[in-house]
Amino acid sequence: xxxxxxxxxxxxxxxxxxxxxxxxxxxxxxxxxxxxxxxxxxxxxxxxxxxxxxxxxxxxxxxxxxxxxxxxxxxxxxxxxxxxxxxxxxxxxxxxxxxxxxxxxxxxxxxxxxxxxxxxxxxxxxxxxxxxxxxxxxxxxxxxxxxxxxxxxxxxxxxxxxxxxxxxxx
Numbered sequence: 132x133x134x135x136x137x138x139x140x141x142x143x144x145x146x147x148x149x150x151x152x153x154x155x156x157x158x159x160x161x162x163x164x165x166x167x168x169x170x171x172x173x174x175x176x177x178x179x180x181x182x183x184x185x186x187x188x189x190x191x192x193x194x195x196x197x198x199x200x201x202x203x204x205x206x207x208x209x210x211x212x213x214x215x216x217x218x219x220x221x222x223x224x225x226x227x228x229x230x231x232x233x234x235x236x237x238x239x240x241x242x243x244x245x246x247x248x249x250x251x252x253x254x255x256x257x258x259x260x261x262x263x264x265x266x267x268x269x270x271x272x273x274x275x276x277x278x279x280x281x282x283x284x285x286x287x288x289x290x291x292x293x294x295x296x297x298x299x300x301x
Contacts, residue, residue, distance in 0.1 A: 134241060136239045143288055143289055144288055145268075146287055146288040148265070150288060151265075158226035160230060161225055170206070172203055172204060172259050173201075210251075211248065215248070219243065221241070231289045231290070232284070232289070233287055236284060237283075246284055253281045254276075257278060264276055
């Protein structure tokens with residue numbers, strides 16, 4: 132059975148770097164908030180229940196909470212879950228919705244969970260290389276970044292009039 136097309140469907144141009152960057156900044160703010168909530172729940176609820184308030188305070192004063200591998204893992208998984216949920220269902224995170232860009236397969240279908248994982252990990256590597264993986268689209272003939280290429284996906288710009296017409300039908 133074939134996957135349904137994302138809506139609105141059609142042939143759309145590749146999203147430009149500025150629009151993608153604006154969507155990333157918007158999502159960055161949401162991710163900071165998500166990480167704050169996950170950290171709060173982990174440190175002030177879970178660790179407090181396990182260790183108790185006094186032991187937690189003592190551990191914090193000694194710097195024992197810095198670089199906690201369990202917290203780092205929880206943050207990584209929660210950030211991936213945020214992106215994966217949006218990318219695999221509607222093709223757009225909240226920032227992408229605002230800026231009218233969408234990640235999809237070339238045929239207009241949503242990406243798979245494995246593609247989302249590849250995008251996520253390679254995007255981190257792209258940032259680790261001083262953003263070179265993102266800037267790559269300026270030289271790429273298809274206007275694709277490293278994570279677009281490795282995940283075999285495309286990021287398209289949905290024109291405003293198409294978005295408005297699509298919203299009117301829902």
